[in-house]
Amino acid sequence: AQTVTQSQPEMSVQEAETVTLSCTYDTSESDYYLFWYKQPPSRQMILVIRQEAYKQQNATENRFSVNFQKAAKSFSLKISDSQLGDAAMYFCAYGSRQGAQKLVFGQGTRLTINP
Amino acid sequence: SAVISQKPSRDICQRGTSLTIQCQVDSQVTMMFWYRQQPGQSLTLIATANQGSEATYESGFVIDKFPISRPNLTFSTLTVSNMSPEDSSIYLCSALGQMNTGELFFGEGSRLTVL
Numbered sequence: 001a002q003t004v005t006q007s008q009p010e011m012s013v014q015e016a017e018t019v020t021l022s023c024t025y026d027t028s029e030s031d032y033y034l035f036w037y038k039q040p041p042s043r044q045m046i047l048v049i050r051q052e053a054y055k056q057q058n059a060t061e062n063r064f065s066v067n068f069q070k071a072a073k074s075f076s077l078k079i080s081d082s083q084l085g086d087a088a089m090y091f092c093a094y095g096s097r098q099g100a101q102k103l104v105f106g107q108g109t110r111l112t113i114n115p
Numbered sequence: 116s117a118v119i120s121q122k123p124s125r126d127i128c129q130r131g132t133s134l135t136i137q138c139q140v141d142s143q144v145t146m147m148f149w150y151r152q153q154p155g156q157s158l159t160l161i162a163t164a165n166q167g168s169e170a171t172y173e174s175g176f177v178i179d180k181f182p183i184s185r186p187n188l189t190f191s192t193l194t195v196s197n198m199s200p201e202d203s204s205i206y207l208c209s210a211l212g213q214m215n216t217g218e219l220f221f222g223e224g225s226r227l228t229v230l
Contacts, residue, residue: 033217043205045158045221052217091157095217102148103209103219105158 002027002094006106013082014114020067021077021109023092033095034068034075035103040088048090051075079111087113117142117210121222128229133196136225138208143188146211148219149181153204161206164191198229 003026013019025034036048051059051068058066063083067076079086092106118141128134138147147164161181162170170183185191195202208222 035218043207043224043226045207045209045219047218050216050218095219097217101146101211101217102160102163103158103217104160107157 002104004092004094004104004106006092006109008109010110012112018080023075025073025094031097035093036077037091038088082113084113117220119222121208121225125226128198135192135194138191140189140210144210147191148209149193150207151204200229203229
């Protein structure tokens with residue numbers, strides 16, 4: 001079974017600075033998806049960024065980018081120019097491309113932005 | 116994308132009672148899932164809601180406690196039966212997008228408090 005580990009329960013960063021959230025996963029599959037989701041206090045899970053394992057190029061979405069290291073099974077999220085609205089719980093998730101395509105989530109990292 | 120509506124948004128329930136959560140998607144989707152998020156925790160998959168057949172439950176979750184229905188491609192219900200305080204959680208409905216990118220869309224969740 002696949003597992004996802006986020007080793008940083010909490011992180012904080014000064015507004016406008018850059019922060020990196022860590023995620024590692026374990027799988028025997030060669031083709032899969034990886035995601036970062038954001039959950040603000042409103043509880044709504046929002047997709048931040050998505051990576052397909054067969055793509056070597058790291059995904060980027062505006063201020064958000066990932067460092068995907070397939071061999072190391074590492075998938076970190078970098079947030080540049082942090083904004084107050086980035087404060088939330090961030091969950092790393094693994095998605096298989098086979099079977100039911102359900103997602104397995106990490107424990108989450110609570111990100112605080114200091115003004 | 117898919118817009119998912121859940122109700123109730125929150126409820127306070129008495130021990131021993133049951134509550135049904137409804138989930139409506141604004142478009143036909145193939146896969147729907149129910150997750151539980153206990154206070155301060157990550158998301159744990161309860162089951163995959165299968166259209167026209169019995170749900171597929173994850174280890175640790177059983178149909179008698181969490182009966183699920185999915186009568187069509189846009190609607191599902193989750194019942195939490197014979198509730199105890201340990202069932203106090205956020206219950207999230209999710210659906211796999213039509214583009215099959217692996218991304219799950221989520222409802223805003225139903226926060227249940229059991230007294």
